[in-house]
Amino acid sequence: MNTIKTLLTGTALSLCALPALAQQEVVWWDFLAGGDGVRMKALIERFNEEHPDIQITGTTLEWGVPFYTKVRTSAAVGQGPDVMTYHLSRLPLGLEEGVLTKITDEDLETAGLSKDDFYDRAIDAASGPDGDLYAVPFDIHSIVLYYNKSFLEGSRFLDDQGNLTGIESLEDFEEALALAKENGSQAPVSYATGDDGGTYRVFFTLLRQQDGELITDGEPLAGDNLEKAVRAIEIMTKWTEEGWQPEQAEYEASVALFTSGKSAFHMNGVWEVPTMTDMAEEGTLGFEWGAVQVPTLMDTQTTWADSHAFAIPVQGDEEMSEEKRDAVMTVIGWMEENAISWADAGHIPAYLPVAESDEFQSMEPNATYSSLADTASYDPRSEVAGVASPVYDAAINIISPAIHGYLDPQQAAEQIKSSLTDVMD
Template sequence: MKLFTSLAMAALLSGAMPVMAQQQTITWWDFFAGGDGARMKALIQQFNDENPDIKVNATTLEWGTPFYTKVRTSAAVGQGPDVMTYHLSRLPMGLKEGILTPITDADLQIAGLAKDDFYTPALEAAKGPDSTLYAVPFDIHSTVLFYNKNLLKGTPFLDAEGNLTGIDSLEKFEAALAAAKANGSTAPISYATGDDGGVYRVFYTLLAQQGGELISADGQVLPGDSADKAVRAVEIMTKWAENGWQPEQALYEASVALFTSGKSAFFFNGAWEVPTMVDLSAKNELGFEWGVAEIPTLLEKHTNWADSHGWAVPIQGKAEMAPEKREAVMKLIGWMEKHSLDWAAAGHIPAYKPVATSPEFAAMKPNSNYAGLADRATYDPRSPVAGVASPTYDAAVNIIAPAIHGYMPATDAVDQLRAELEKAMK
């Protein structure tokens, strides 16, 4: 025993005995609440259980402006997280603030990922102007079209299996709205007509379907004939209001309630509301059959608004993150991507194609019904004044919403929109 102890001590002093690797502790910030929050907490717990060499300490902060303000101020002084969730639509603002670090090819290799693993629209939204990657896309969450099958019975807009059909133009969609109203729908198309996000996403989808741009890559607001296309988008939404097809000044919760109570035949909202419908249906609390599909091609182009949650690594003040810590962060990101099927249950489309194209995701209904939009989605303009909780969203609720409710002509609204965004960019 004494000989063994002496030899062990000698080996330790000589550096020959292997030293146990120190556990890496990762500080994580996200903004996920409700069902999203529960799913993410479960994923973090599973990761911690499977990776004893890495410990994730997670904190959930308030979504939107409060989250991004805290990230900016904390990262600048080295008090921010090691990794955080980040809307890709906010990436231009993060780059302007100088708080994001590049994601290198070596980082991706450590994570077991490659750029080709991701859908092109999401990957491009994660890059800076010089094509440097600054985030790893995790999902694609987009506007989709929920529909009430009961209110469409007897119309040409349901096929024999009860799936939405025959809507490939604005005219046919509006015919479906009229038919639903005749069938007793009091608000044939519901969306958050009094909220920034609801108004912006419908407006931006209609603009994008015309090939219009809100802000060009070189910073022009409504370049070329995009102002005319923006006017057309506002006029379409105004017509829906004038015909009594959409609710007046509906806040988000009210817009959801109109659909779940059976008053609306159609519902424009994010795919994140799919779990709401699934849960209510499972409890027999809907009172009608429902479906969900991609936003139809109402105008010239098959596309719609989308954003992504991604993983970003902020600066550490003036310090550099230790290589061992960054390696642990990238292993965490890679693990999350490969386990994103669990996250997809929240209605999102995995941005990581090996999961999105798997038989398991194909069997996940109704989510896989609208998975094709991942290749066709139009992301917010690559501008610091665009994205979640930005001046573009403010302009939607302050300018476009009043216009679609008849308080100003569409042309005046678009003129004001341009002026407000140009002012925000100065």
């Protein structure tokens, strides 16, 4: 009996001495500030609470060039994160630099996902020329048209419910701008005319609505695309000449023109929806507002768009362990399933089960403009396009001066073609 007792006691002590199941740490990098950052940090905190076996250690780096430079250098020496946020517009450059790993169907299965779970345009933008997936789309974000109802009251541009209507062409939109100016709007349409992002997104939208291509088979503004670029710049220039848009407005100033009640319309990303919502709830907005997909001003319904996505960077010469990769894909799958919290920042979930859910379909104004996901125009597949790229440089150095009268639209389009050709050679 004593021998049996001793054996049982020894076994129990041995079991107690066994190490606990190893916890996987997932190192996470993002570039998300402001409201986006707050929401993402909340999601990370929730994930960590629900997954004691996997813990995300998150770091937020500076948006734009600093972030992508850090990714490139860290990937080369194997000092990067396990997972990171990534703009799909930067995917061609990421592939050229060799910093992204493929995400296989098996990886997606581990995450409880499949390619069919996402909008086609987002999956296309997340895929390389070989058809393989290199990122998992998290959202679709685009510019939308915000509007101040007070400048349009009693006109044909508001329906019986007070929703924007009757803008089906450039002529319609410019009629609305002229009316808003008559009704006291100081800047009938505000956007960041002195900022690279704001200027580029409006220009690219007008170009794509003419079925124009910025880069075709490696050639900038090939064929009649040059004339279409000229036309887009002419339109933006007219808005300045008519006193409809602000001169050299920085991003924050362009937003303030709308929120202070001086602009009837505002062209900006969906990410400013929380600003409008919060101010309206606080009673500091001072007017009724709405937001819709940018109307068809030219020939085709489309709008500039991009996606935040999740990507797994190269780690120098090292291969990620199977256990770590499973943990990373578990994180990505959970984020997609809980994307409704991200939609609260104005974004359209790229994950269809959330985008098509009753909860999202009742979220306004997101549900109203979510149709843009099916017609979105991502940046051209080029190493010189995308966030913080030479294309954005051309917007601030060439397009912005042109729309303020310092450069002829024809000359501006030719300079865009020349400058992009130079950096592609």
